[in-house]
Amino acid sequence: MSHLFQTYGRWNVEIKEASGSWAVDTNGKKYLDFVQGIAVTNLGHNHPKVNQAIKEQLDRVWHVSNLFENGLQEKAAEKLVANSSGDLVFFCNSGAEANEGAIKLARKATGKTNIVTFLHSFHGRTYAGMAATGQEKIKTGFGPMLEGFHYVPYNDPDALSSCEVENVAAVMLEVVQGEGGVNPATEEFLQAVQAFCQKHQALLIVDEIQTGIGRTGAAFSYEHAGLDPDIISVAKGLGNGFPVGAVIGKKALGDAFSPGSHGTTFGGNMLAMAAVNATLDVIFKQDFLSDVKEKGTYLLSRLQGLKQLGIVKDVRGKGLMAGIECHQPVADSITALRQHGLLVLPAGPNVIRLLPPLNVTKTEVDQAVETILHVLSKENVTV
Incomplete structure (x- = not known):
């Protein structure tokens, strides 16, 4: 048993x-x-550079909390910013936490509450993640969902342009829907998403948890379509198997995540950052x-x-x-x-x-x- x-x-x-x-x-x-921990060990199992970085950090210090300065976080953030449309990074422990942080950041920064997402999407299993997900089976049995999420057919520019939701804080999407069936977005659809955001003065959140960190042949999948996201959520391949996630955002959003507004006990700890730095040093070439x-x-x-x-x-x-x-x-x-x-x-x-x-x-x-x-x-x- x-x-x-x-x-x-x-x-x-x-x-x-x-x-x-x-x-x-x-x-x-x-x-x-050809599972690799569900798109997690992007450098394969037991990659020597990542293993060595973690082993060296094990003998120094594991965890001190985010009350202290952390040079390893600064190095990892610099690499993510240099290879994305963002300027600032918040480290957490998982993809669900990254999406939770992205949703919080968008609402707080804009002062608006509605978020448009897409049918067959998957954004995690927290209450915000479930609410953002366009699959009813994920939500069954868990009672009322977080309000303010509106679902539009994926890859349907006309349906998006006719969406009449007001007070839109953000549009949240995967450039390739993973759990929903490996559905790549068309360029026409992605440009319609960008135009919708501009029309509604809404932020664009790209969920790169499965598609990011090199998976599609670019650092992030949104690059293929020339998108300019305001917020990017990443995890999975970020630490090649070590649990870690991140929210990447533009500088204009910095005031929304001021001291005391958001936090994590374990996020960005030294072991995770050692894994991230070693992983990115290999992939972001x-x-x-x-x-x-x-x-x-x-x-x-x-x-x-x-x-x-x-x-x-x-x-x-x-x-x-x-x-x-x-x-x-x-x-x-x-x-x-x-x-x-x-x-x-x-x-x-x-x-x-x-x-x-x-x-x-x-x-x-x-x-x-x-x-x-x-x-x-x-x-x-x-x-």
């Missing part, structure tokens, strides 16, 4: 060790890991990001070949974030792939999601695609 709350539908696999793109379970079975973009194009081109199978409805993604939409539920296919040594995720009932490490090799991509082809061929249907 487990003494854990059964909040997860866990796989019957326990990982005992992992390195790079590979993981080994307690039975000695080896897996090609143009050669590295260009390589991610190239491998992302290669992955999606290889996956396009799956469309020959009747079971496959669509293949889509951005960079090293890919989704294979099928004409039927994919839970059994994901189990079969795991049995064949490939770890992948669902993104809704009918989509197989691939999130390899950013330093994956083309040989590993080929192996993954061949395994998927083998498994889906056995489940092929004619439509």
Whole structure:
């Protein structure tokens, strides 16, 4: 009998060790890991530079609270600001906390309360995160949600332009919806979002928790469309597995987060900052990001070949974030792939999601695609 709350539908696999793109379970079975902690270990498991930075910090100091100056935070913030549209950073512990902070910052800075988000979005499991999420299943059973959130169809510029919500503090979106099915936004839609914000004098919040830190071949996914967000939320890949999140905002918002307005006990602690600095030193290099973009194009081109199978409805993604939409539920296919040594995720009932490490090799991509082809061929249907 487990003494854990059964909040997860866990796989019957326990990982005992992992390195790079590979993981080994307690039975000695080896897996090609295209989950990577749900887009967290962007540099793969056990990256030597990140490991070394954390080990060195372990012998110095772990935690002193945010009552003290923290030079490691300043260094990490400088790197995030240099590679984004923001000027100021608040460090926290997770993506949900980052989105919570982003929502608080937008409301306090504007003095307005309404926030427009999108159907099939996912922004976390706090009350503000659930309220921002455009999926009813996330909210079921938890009573009244935080008020002020309004949902518009994703990738529908006309629906957005006709949205009549007043007193809009912000529009909040993912440039590629992850949990909602790996849905990339069109450029037309993103430009409509930017125009809507300008019309309503609203802030633009981009949730980069899954798409950020190099995942799409740029430091942040909004760069591909030339967006100019006021607030960016990041986490997941930020510490390559060490729990950490951040809110990045423009200088004009600084007064809204004055002393005493927001805080965290553990956020920005020395161990987390050691992990962040080492991770960003590797990922935020143009050669590295260009390589991610190239491998992302290669992955999606290889996956396009799956469309020959009747079971496959669509293949889509951005960079090293890919989704294979099928004409039927994919839970059994994901189990079969795991049995064949490939770890992948669902993104809704009918989509197989691939999130390899950013330093994956083309040989590993080929192996993954061949395994998927083998498994889906056995489940092929004619439509």
